[in-house]
Amino acid sequence: MPIPLRQTIRVGAYVVAQHLKGVRRYPLVLMLEPLFRCNLACAGCGKIDYPDAILNQRLSVDECVAAADECGAPMVVIAGGEPLLHREIDEIARRMIAKKKFVYLCTNALLLEKKINLFEPSPYFAWTIHLDGDREDHDRSVCQDGVYDRAVSAIKLAKTCGFRVNINSTLFDTADPERIARFFDNVMEVGIDGITVSPGYAYERAPDQEHFLNRRRTKELFREIFKRDPRRRWSFNQSSLFLDFLAGNQSYHCTPWGNPTRNYFGWQRPCYLLGEGYAKTFTELMEETDWDAYGTGNYEKCANCMVHSGYEATAVMDSVKHPLKAAGIALRGFRTEGEMAPEIPLDRQRPANFVFSRHVEEAMARLGARSQPAQGVRGTS
Numbered sequence: 171m172p173i174p175l176r177q178t179i180r181v182g183a184y185v186v187a188q189h190l191k192g193v194r195r196y197p198l199v200l201m202l203e204p205l206f207r208c209n210l211a212c213a214g215c216g217k218i219d220y221p222d223a224i225l226n227q228r229l230s231v232d233e234c235v236a237a238a239d240e241c242g243a244p245m246v247v248i249a250g251g252e253p254l255l256h257r258e259i260d261e262i263a264r265r266m267i268a269k270k271k272f273v274y275l276c277t278n279a280l281l282l283e284k285k286i287n288l289f290e291p292s293p294y295f296a297w298t299i300h301l302d303g304d305r306e307d308h309d310r311s312v313c314q315d316g317v318y319d320r321a322v323s324a325i326k327l328a329k330t331c332g333f334r335v336n337i338n339s340t341l342f343d344t345a346d347p348e349r350i351a352r353f354f355d356n357v358m359e360v361g362i363d364g365i366t367v368s369p370g371y372a373y374e375r376a377p378d379q380e381h382f383l384n385r386r387r388t389k390e391l392f393r394e395i396f397k398r399d400p401r402r403r404w405s406f407n408q409s410s411l412f413l414d415f416l417a418g419n420q421s422y423h424c425t426p427w428g429n430p431t432r433n434y435f436g437w438q439r440p441c442y443l444l445g446e447g448y449a450k451t452f453t454e455l456m457e458e459t460d461w462d463a464y465g466t467g468n469y470e471k472c473a474n475c476m477v478h479s480g481y482e483a484t485a486v487m488d489s490v491k492h493p494l495k496a497a498g499i500a501l502r503g504f505r506t507e508g509e510m511a512p513e514i515p516l517d518r519q520r521p522a523n524f525v526f527s528r529h530v531e532e533a534m535a536r537l538g539a540r541s542q543p544a545q546g547v548r549g550t551s
């Protein structure tokens with residue numbers, strides 16, 4: 171079972187409690203980026219294009235714990251950069267688990283063998299290993315040969331040690347449905363617990379700007395992929411309604427506050443994918459962000475987004491409100507033929523605003539003003 175029953179019940183109860191309390195906007199998953207430094211430089215990644223002084227910064231264990239306390243989300247995804255480069259990553263995970271947060275530690279797995287002894291299996295902990303396809307697809311995606319083989323051997327090791335292990339696959343317009351289907355078959359045979367899959371977000375700072383999917387193409391691709399699993403062999407670590415949305419059968423608006431993101435700059439506005447500004451506190455993020463300024467149809471940079479960090483929260487909330495619809499799709503599978511759900515019109519979206527350089531310049535000025543060396547250097551393994 172990709173999502174343990176304990177987690178499904180706890181998260182469902184949390185969503186119901188928020189509704190009963192009348193909370194309009196609430197977080198589901200804290201996206202924690204304790205560092206931006208990575209030991210890979212993937213073509214579709216827009217997360218690590220920073221000067222060294224910023225890449226050398228780390229959130230401390232206490233800052234990470236404070237972020238979890240501030241936002242109160244029941245799940246924590248630890249991303250980055252490569253989290254295993256953080257010297258205290260095991261302590262960060264341990265402190266989150268002690269708070270009974272469901273922790274997903276995202277990694278490219280290059281350091282997993284070296285660091286696995288720092289972690290213990292727990293119902294509150296799962297590895298999420300980055301794998302964008304078979305050997306050829308993944309190594310091309312991460313721009314380095316041999317990474318697929320190391321990731322698969324890390325998955326086998328983690329399973330042998332008793333951990334829950336998921337994979338996280340980001341798909342681009344180069345994805346071939348037949349090969350992705352075979353890849354999903356193969357990883358299920360390797361013994362993973364679940365698959366998290368999403369189209370890539372068109373990061374403005376990603377080195378490869380040619381291969382991001384638009385929404386129509388995303389839906390066609392997922393229909394073609396899902397068609398190839400008539401016997402339902404693949405276990406997805408995602409809600410059935412989010413996957414149905416990817417297949418073009420649900421008209422959803424994103425829920426950017428559902429996965430609030432904390433990193434070196436602060437609380438990122440409006441979402442994990444877009445850094446248009448930063449709030450000092452979680453309350454400031456929730457109360458002072460002009461949420462209506464973002465989302466597909468509202469903002470040019472959101473036009474093609476169908477990413478899980480923006481839409482899974484919408485699907486989970488829909489599942490809790492309409493459990494029979496969610497259960498029906500989970501039982502029957504996703505419709506892969508026929509008309510798609512109506513698309514959001516783009517004719518009234520505001521144009522893109524490019525603010526990345528200003529944030530970097532301001533951060534560099536702050537770092538330059540400090541007399542002591544950048545604290546993050548201690549965290550590099």
Ligand code: SF4
Pocket residue numbers: 424425426440441442443444464465466471472473475476477479480481
């Ligand atoms: S559509 Fe929503 S989740 Fe996607 S980039 Fe825009 S605000 Fe973020």
